[in-house]
Amino acid sequence: MVDFHKSWSGQLHAVATLMDEMQALGHHVVLACRSDSLFVEMGRQRGWNVWPALYLIGGFRPRKRLADLFRLCRYIVRNDFDLIHVNGSQDHWLAAFAIRLTRRKMALVRTRHNTKKVANTWSNRLLNQRWTDLQITACELLIKDYQNHPAFLKKTLVSIHQGVYLDRTRTDAAHRSRLRASLGFSESDCVLGISARVHPDKGHRYLLDAMAALNRPDLKLLVIGDGPGLQIMQAYAADIGVASRVHFAGYVDDVGTLLQIVDIGIQPSVGIETSCLAIKEIMALQKPVIVSDYGGLPEIVNHEVEGLVVSHGSAQALARAIGRLADDRHAAAMMGRAGRRRVEDQFTARLCAIRTLNAYRLALTQIRPPNNRLPGGPGELLAASRLPTTAE
Known part of the structure; x- marks a missing residue:
């Protein structure tokens, strides 16, 4: 067992x-x-x-x-x-x-x-x-x-x-900069983050495909979590040529601290998803999020308010949403602030x-x-x- x-x-x-x-x-x-x-x-x-x-x-x-x-x-x-x-x-x-x-x-x-x-x-x-x-x-x-x-x-x-606990999601700017540097991310990079068990249901493959489709050196991806699909996804990232822009952190005790370096939270689930904790923690950090329309995710994120909701199982839809928020920092900041308010009011x-x-x-x-x-x-x-x- x-x-x-x-x-x-x-x-x-x-x-x-x-x-x-x-x-x-x-x-x-x-x-x-x-x-x-x-x-x-x-x-x-x-x-x-x-x-x-x-x-x-x-x-x-x-x-x-x-x-x-x-x-x-x-x-x-x-x-x-x-x-x-x-x-x-x-x-x-x-x-x-x-x-x-x-x-x-x-x-x-x-x-x-x-x-x-x-x-x-x-x-x-x-x-x-x-x-x-x-x-x-x-x-x-x-x-x-x-x-x-x-x-x-x-x-x-x-x-x-x-x-989620709001007092555990406070961003320390200096610590955030040190964390980014330790993982090879610069301040000018747009860091995407997913925190989930590495399993086909969580949609990691579609996110990696979106990274390949965008092919932008300023876009970096932080993958937090382990699971049965970790080595498979690491190999897949190498096969499609995005390994240099993806950091697989594996299992992390203090996920909340590591999430502070994320600029855009991502959860592209295609199965078994109800109340995603990591997305709420990222929203509490005043960061915009992109989620799939699977399960309970659309109940957490209102499309065009706290972030973007895209069709599940679509790397193309993910790529378009990522590109949009990466290019429009003003809209991303507004969504981030709205996300914090939503967590305070509901979660x-x-x-x-x-x-x-x-x-x-x-x-x-x-x-x-x-x-x-x-x-x-x-x-x-x-x-x-x-x-x-x-x-x-």
């Missing part, structure tokens, strides 16, 4: 941000995860209450699945939780069975982070219609997909985009947490009278952190 907790991702960031904000708002939150999860050390550093007692292992492992169920049931009985918030298929089933076996009046909330299809099976209908009180989707597009899906109930669907970490608390309250009304404890005062939350690895 591939353990997604061993490498950083937007989904992990969403869980971590929610943990920080819920604790800051005065709620008691426990993060359930594997003992080898990245969240164990992160939780120690940030003062979280982490319970790393579950296996949460994929494949056919009946003994470990039963062990997880027994441990979670015992933990629930010993604690007074109001709800369990899950993020993937395995922890979803685990929590659903545990709540029923312990007969506790707890709400079950599931966040769906990507656009993977959900099969219309009797088991999925049981889990999502009967055993789940609320489904949070990472973008409005998923709401539209699930509203007519036989496995879901329309009344249990809400959409909440990921939020801060605190706003995301408040919307999630309102969703929790809605979930609790399914099983309790309306005068529940959330979100007006501190409540007890258990956030299971196993993230999805395969389509359901």
